[in-house]
Amino acid sequence: MAEICEYCQIAGGYGDILFETPYWIIYLAPSQRYLGTCVVALKRHSKDLSDVKKNEWIDFGIIVTKLEHALEKVFKPTLYNWSCFKNSAFRSSKPNPEIHWHFIPRYKDEVDFENLRFIDQDFGYIPQPIKKEIPHKIQEKLKKAIIKHIII
């Protein structure tokens, strides 16, 4: 699995699985600086997006819609950032990058969830790779809240 990715902020994995499709696995990211941040990882090992095949792109498009629509129902973010960077893998002397997307909801206004306050301090600007973990129990509730609105 991945090294410590700047947005994922975890060594050895991308977090808890939310759901999966024939080609991708969707995780709730360990770092929740931006509430609802997820990772969409290609199931097979591949270095560049140019390796992604037609059916994988079609499947990815469906996942994008499922995630954006689910978050819309749970927290109504203002917009969504998507990125496939893979930078951190190249800090290693033997880079072994994997294709994984960062899905980062962004919020103009603050959001309360389970008595935790989430303020997007970088709204209007690029997301910052700063780790923010939340208590395990709240992470579990967040996972359930999103899954509930994923249309399978």
Next chain:
Amino acid sequence: MAEICEYCQIAGGYGDILFETPYWIIYLAPSQRYLGTCVVALKRHSKDLSDVKKNEWIDFGIIVTKLEHALEKVFKPTLYNWSCFKNSAFRSSKPNPEIHWHFIPRYKDEVDFENLRFIDQDFGYIPQPIKKEIPHKIQEKLKKAIIKHIII
């Protein structure tokens, strides 16, 4: 067209057109902090990636391959960053975001092009939205060098 996008760094457009497809237009970005940076913009106005249709995703996948393979032949970057952020549009009181992707080649080693030296000072980390314009004549040569290797 877009406001001043953080990566595009231009008001009123995304740069010079490299090529277009039925659904997307591909520009050479005005800011070349990362040599070969391009913008891939959806031709129709749309706010979220969840609006992108199946045929547009398939077409986008083909563009990804064309751009990565062309850059590979011209400058051999170490990796490629892709992102669809749209943050800057939300600094406006009346946000009117458009779907556009940033294609940002990243380089472990320095590259010389037309006697200009390009050093990726942020290699291994997220790309920084810092403007770097190059002389118009060199921008034109860069455009031609990339187009030459785009397989239509």
